[in-house]
Amino acid sequence: MSAMDTGQLIYLVMLLAAVVFWFVVANRNSMGKVMQHAALWGLIFLGAIAAVGLWGDIRQTVVPRQAVFSDQGRIEVPRSPDGHYYLTLDVNGHPTRFVVDTGATSIVLLEADARAAGIDPARLNYSGTAMTANGAVRTARVVLDEIGFEEMTDRRVTAFVNEGEMAESLLGMSYLQRFDRLEISGGRLILER
Template sequence: MTGDDFGHLAYLLVILVFVGFWVFGSQRQRVSKSIQHLAIWGLIFLGAIAAVGLWDDIRSTVQPVQTVMQDENRIELPRAPDGHFHATLVINGQSVKFIVDTGASDMVLSKQDATRAGLDPDNLPYFGRAMTANGEVKTAFVRLDEVRFGSFTDRNVAASVNGGEMSGSLLGMSYLNRFAQITIAGNKLILTR
């Protein structure tokens, strides 16, 4: 908490004390009602403190937005509530959601996303191997005709299709290396070309 936060908290405590004195002073005859009102005001006060303290988290959860800064040649990705950075790319004309994974060597498509991008995952040669947290999986090397990420368009992009079950696609270093700079600042991942 910063000095401003302590100042706001002190201000709210002063208001709570005045409200409490007013409730007890105006309701002397009915002490049980006064205690009930005080409890209600206390809950309202705690709710206000929680809302103020969590406002940035609430705002970023409700509206996490992938931002493209065309004049600066950069893309900003907000950190999602799950702690990861998610990106939406257009592959062969179809939107595909990725988890940005700097620990992954390749851009890896799930079978479902490969199908969405116009590939036939059931007829791909799964000759490659990749080590994952769940063990070794078979992969198929593919070339994507067109990949658009914000205002950036790349053609003939190398990627892999995961032969196993995968909940989503991974945006790994084979694609991220196209950016000159990858920066994490606060709750944003900034990709600059």
């Protein structure tokens, strides 16, 4: 601890002591109520410290994440609160979040996700069309250098960039069929190779 840190600590302790002294003097006639409020604020403060300290565990429970078991060739994806399964894959080295969509034929990238993966949407030829819940949209065929997780990476995979509005990139059947097993059980999507 440097001399400046020590000086700041002494200043803060003295400031806290002055505030506590003023508080006790100002409320000396109702000390029982003051102690109740002090205990309540102390519990709130301890609860906040506990929440910060346990945030990683809380977050894992509230927003569960995918688990990749590369040595077993298995991926487990928990169902999100909105009922969908979201999978994050590396596309050309960039982590990209997909919604698993068994109703989609192919991998469909948002223009922003394509750009992040090193594909310039402005230079693409949007000559294809796809039928979506929002109607027909124009698409451009691309070949991804690589897509996957850790050791389970596929190379030279065909995908499409969607010119229309979508909330997430789609992971369709052309990619899901690369797995030997696709199972939904107990609120988890299990993919195995």
